Amino acid sequence: MHVVIESPQTGITVVRPQGTLDMNSVPAFRQTLETEVQRAQRGLIVALSEVAFMDSSGVAVLIEGLKWSRGRTLPYLLTQLTPAVQMVIELARLEHFFTIVANVEDGVAQITQAS
Amino acid sequence: MDTAADCLTLSIPSHPCYLCVLQGFFGSLLAGLGFSSADGLQVTLAVHEACTNIIVHSYQGDTAQRIDLTVLIMPEELAVEIRDYGSKPDLAAIQPRALHDVRPGGLGTHFMRSIMDTVVYDVSPDTGTLLRMTKRRSESCTSS
Numbered sequence: 001m002h003v004v005i006e007s008p009q010t011g012i013t014v015v016r017p018q019g020t021l022d023m024n025s026v027p028a029f030r031q032t033l034e035t036e037v038q039r040a041q042r043g044l045i046v047a048l049s050e051v052a053f054m055d056s057s058g059v060a061v062l063i064e065g066l067k068w069s070r071g072r073t074l075p076y077l078l079t080q081l082t083p084a085v086q087m088v089i090e091l092a093r094l095e096h097f098f099t100i101v102a103n104v105e106d107g108v109a110q111i112t113q114a115s
Numbered sequence: 116m117d118t119a120a121d122c123l124t125l126s127i128p129s130h131p132c133y134l135c136v137l138q139g140f141f142g143s144l145l146a147g148l149g150f151s152s153a154d155g156l157q158v159t160l161a162v163h164e165a166c167t168n169i170i171v172h173s174y175q176g177d178t179a180q181r182i183d184l185t186v187l188i189m190p191e192e193l194a195v196e197i198r199d200y201g202s203k204p205d206l207a208a209i210q211p212r213a214l215h216d217v218r219p220g221g222l223g224t225h226f227m228r229s230i231m232d233t234v235v236y237d238v239s240p241d242t243g244t245l246l247r248m249t250k251r252r253s254e255s256c257t258s259s
Contacts, residue, residue, distance in 0.1 A: 022135075023134060024132050052138075053138050055160060055223070083156065087156055091222075
């Protein structure tokens with residue numbers, strides 16, 4: 001698991017995991033996500049376009065990320081869901097629990113409007 | 116492909132780093148059998164969740180054990196049998212959590228039961244458990 005961190009605007013962080021989000025990779029990703037939630041100042045976007053497979057432990061860490069963000073009243077958005085990620089979120093019936101935007105630019109605009 | 120009673124076996128160590136093998140194995144197999152990419156992803160997820168539960172619960176994180184998978188390809192359905200040699204599960208405790216209770220954990224069993232047509236735990240072996248899951252094959256699958 002490799003995670004790319006981007007900052008398209010000051011205070012906005014994009015976290016971009018690559019590969020598989022499962023029991024094997026989630027501990028490292030969880031640590032990265034928690035660090036970035038604490039570090040982000042205006043909002044955090046998790047871009048999932050390069051996640052080829054995700055299981056229940058992957059969706060669990062996305063839930064944790066949202067809860068950490070709510071603790072900081074920090075906007076937390078998901079974007080660019082692959083079919084594998086979309087499937088798991090729908091199976092868990094979480095498509096309305098998360099805020100999902102079409103792309104990073106929409107996410108940045110939404111965070112900018114809110115801040 | 117003549118699919119009557121074909122049988123494939125796969126054995127993986129109980130280390131999470133080997134779960135990725137399931138994606139390649141089942142992805143290729145199910146595509147070859149004519150499953151749609153969505154159905155193939157779902158069945159792969161169900162098997163992945165079952166093996167994850169075995170590592171966590173049956174083997175309690177012991178990565179030096181073994182998980183044996185047998186895939187039976189029948190004209191009307193696909194059966195996946197997953198054998199472990201660890202602690203037997205408390206069948207009464209294997210329950211998916213309520214989905215409105217949004218929190219990490221407890222979704223794997225829900226996924227398995229949502230995706231597969233049957234999920235049956237056999238705890239009769241002297242050691243461990245045999246989990247058998249089946250998935251009906253659609254008409255497009257059975258013509259492959």
